[in-house]
Amino acid sequence: MSRILIVNAGSSSIKLAVFGEGLKSLLTAEAAGISDSGELRIGRNRQPAALADHADAFERLLEGLAAQGYPAAGFDAAGHRVVHGGASLTRPERVTAALLDRIDACSPLAPLHNPHNAAAIRTLTALLPDLAQVACFDTAFHATNPETAVRYAVPPSWQQAGIRRYGFHGLSYEALLRRLAETTGTAPPPRLLACHLGNGASLCAIANGESVATTMGYSPLEGLTMGTRSGSIDAGAVLDRAEQTSIAEVRRDLQQQSGLLGLSGLSNDMRALLEDGGEAASFAVEHFCYWCARHAGSMIAAMEGIDAIAFTGGIGENSEAIRTKVLQRLSWTGVPESAVHVIPADEERQIALHTGKLLHLE
Numbered sequence: 001m002s003r004i005l006i007v008n009a010g011s012s013s014i015k016l017a018v019f020g021e022g023l024k025s026l027l028t029a030e031a032a033g034i035s036d037s038g039e040l041r042i043g044r045n046r047q048p049a050a051l052a053d054h055a056d057a058f059e060r061l062l063e064g065l066a067a068q069g070y071p072a073a074g075f076d077a078a079g080h081r082v083v084h085g086g087a088s089l090t091r092p093e094r095v096t097a098a099l100l101d102r103i104d105a106c107s108p109l110a111p112l113h114n115p116h117n118a119a120a121i122r123t124l125t126a127l128l129p130d131l132a133q134v135a136c137f138d139t140a141f142h143a144t145n146p147e148t149a150v151r152y153a154v155p156p157s158w159q160q161a162g163i164r165r166y167g168f169h170g171l172s173y174e175a176l177l178r179r180l181a182e183t184t185g186t187a188p189p190p191r192l193l194a195c196h197l198g199n200g201a202s203l204c205a206i207a208n209g210e211s212v213a214t215t216m217g218y219s220p221l222e223g224l225t226m227g228t229r230s231g232s233i234d235a236g237a238v239l240d241r242a243e244q245t246s247i248a249e250v251r252r253d254l255q256q257q258s259g260l261l262g263l264s265g266l267s268n269d270m271r272a273l274l275e276d277g278g279e280a281a282s283f284a285v286e287h288f289c290y291w292c293a294r295h296a297g298s299m300i301a302a303m304e305g306i307d308a309i310a311f312t313g314g315i316g317e318n319s320e321a322i323r324t325k326v327l328q329r330l331s332w333t334g335v336p337e338s339a340v341h342v343i344p345a346d347e348e349r350q351i352a353l354h355t356g357k358l359l360h361l362e
Helices: 054-067 097-105 114-127 140-144 156-160 170-184 235-244 247-256 259-264 270-276 279-303 313-318 320-329 347-359
Strands: 004-009 013-019 025-032 037-042 045-050 077-082 132-137 191-196 202-207 210-214 308-312 340-342
Touching: 004 054, 004 114, 004 347, 013 054, 013 347, 025 054, 025 347, 037 054, 054 114, 077 114, 077 347, 097 114, 114 132, 132 347, 140 170, 140 210, 170 191, 170 202, 170 308, 170 340, 170 347, 191 279, 191 313, 202 279, 210 279, 235 247, 259 270, 259 279, 270 279, 270 320, 279 320, 308 313, 313 320, 320 340
Parallel strands: 004 077, 077 132, 191 308, 308 340
Antiparallel strands: 004 013, 013 025, 025 037, 037 045, 191 202, 202 210
């Protein structure tokens, strides 16, 4: 029986998942709050943990898996979520030294993620040099977007510097398509509006099974109102604030102090805002839903119509109140209730599926 380790290294967390025969989930683990008041979770066991950095957290996680009967030496392969593959890494790839160099080259496009993704790969390589590893890119699903969708209207020198729309949450959208087909027993609808709603949020227009437009762009900052990210904002306003303060302060504000948190002054957690019910919290909720529906109109235009809507992600899956608010604003589309789907997020299994297929594991 093959065992595959899935690694998802984020900016302040690392998630691991172990899959066995038939891609059955055997164990999950997570190190959260790295370099802060951290927490270590192995299966259902949680405990506070001082995690100095990503290397320390990864080592602690592997020790935890070993204690549960899953030593690193027992894995047949590892699959990694890599946030950014740039314009050229558009499918899962077996890890080589050359591929790591290409992942490093994309780090300026995702400085909070790609370096940690590459570090996790290198850590496993040092520990188990013969372990086959596969990198799966979160941007790859959107490689089918037409050039008119990905080009910004900027001078050629910007395009040559890699300034274009890439899109993210690709592995989530791939998983959504797979799970939707499994749930309905039919092929995906020709024109599907896919909504990944969570602390990070985006929409994707999926026509005949392919991404043709998405709301995130050059970075995950563009598009919808999110937990702490602003979503789309006039570049002129950003330039003015940068002149008045500093680039570092503006980057922090847009990435960490905006979105639901910035609007409400209370929290980036949708559950907390819905429970609060105060004026500021309610406004933040309405802002989130308004811009979700407004951007949805853009996605529908890209597909020239709509046949179905699917929700995934922490908010998309778990908040009926938010789904209802968004759907009310989209009632003009005429999509019937039977064509609205709620699909549990399944990115880790999607990575395991790619890894097993690429390496011909049973």
